[in-house]
Amino acid sequence: MIIAGVIPARYASTRFPGKPLVMIDGKSMIQRVYEQSQKCRSVSKVLVATDDKRIFDHVRSFGGEAVMTSVKHRSGTDRINEAVKNIKCDIVVNIQGDEPFIHPGNIDKAIEPFLKDKKLNVSTLAIKFKDLSEIKDPNVVKVIFDINNYAIYFSRGILPYDKDLISSVNERSTTKKYYKHIGLYVYRKSFLSEFVKMKKSYLEESEKLEQLRILENGEKIKVILTNKNSTAVDTPEDLLLIKK
Numbered sequence: 216m217i218i219a220g221v222i223p224a225r226y227a228s229t230r231f232p233g234k235p236l237v238m239i240d241g242k243s244m245i246q247r248v249y250e251q252s253q254k255c256r257s258v259s260k261v262l263v264a265t266d267d268k269r270i271f272d273h274v275r276s277f278g279g280e281a282v283m284t285s286v287k288h289r290s291g292t293d294r295i296n297e298a299v300k301n302i303k304c305d306i307v308v309n310i311q312g313d314e315p316f317i318h319p320g321n322i323d324k325a326i327e328p329f330l331k332d333k334k335l336n337v338s339t340l341a342i343k344f345k346d347l348s349e350i351k352d353p354n355v356v357k358v359i360f361d362i363n364n365y366a367i368y369f370s371r372g373i374l375p376y377d378k379d380l381i382s383s384v385n386e387r388s389t390t391k392k393y394y395k396h397i398g399l400y401v402y403r404k405s406f407l408s409e410f411v412k413m414k415k416s417y418l419e420e421s422e423k424l425e426q427l428r429i430l431e432n433g434e435k436i437k438v439i440l441t442n443k444n445s446t447a448v449d450t451p452e453d454l455l456l457i458k459k
Contacts, residue, residue: 219304223291226267247315254319264298336406338437340397
């Protein structure tokens with residue numbers, strides 16, 4: 216199978232404009248994501264999908280591959296779909312452009328089920344929470360899944376919600392039952408083109424989580440567990456933390 220890793224990158228971020236081009240110890244964020252992605256054993260090619268000439272030129276300047284996409288896209292998934300339309304590949308990996316230290320092994324882990332299951336259309340990652348404060352943070356997405364590791368639901372709320380457990384036990388015993396969603400997705404290319412045509416769903420609009428559209432339309436998402444966390448840079452404050 217031909218597997219394409221695509222990094223969506225836009226300049227006009229609401230909370231952090233110009234985020235892909237910020238420097239982290241001598242390299243831009245987008246270059247760090249690109250180089251980490253290239254270390255994956257499974258990925259055949261890596262490219263950046265952007266709507267901004269500054270990002271496009273920068274990626275080309277360090278020897279990376281980039282494609283220009285429409286400025287009208289509502290999400291990174293829409294942007295990725297346009298980027299791979301004319302690329303020969305079987306599997307598409309949506310690699311977040313704001314995780315400069317993403318572990319290459321995580322990407323390989325998410326791809327692995329596709330090598331065994333020809334019917335699988337979507338996979339993603341999750342990790343056990345270590346910090347109770349994150350479980351209560353609506354900016355951190357939680358996921359629950361069934362005995363076969365297929366997602367049941369994703370939420371910004373506490374999931375599952377156990378009032379007694381949350382209020383009465385210490386952090387170590389609480390976190391054993393909670394999983395953080397890591398926002399990396401692997402799609403079969405044929406499904407990706409169908410996904411972007413689906414209307415926004417009720418759950419998606421309520422939680423502001425695009426992956427719920429997949430579940431609400433009756434498709435399964437395989438959840439792969441990892442022990443390698445991935446830290447996203449959403450704000451300038453996050454950047455300061457990650458530089459440390």
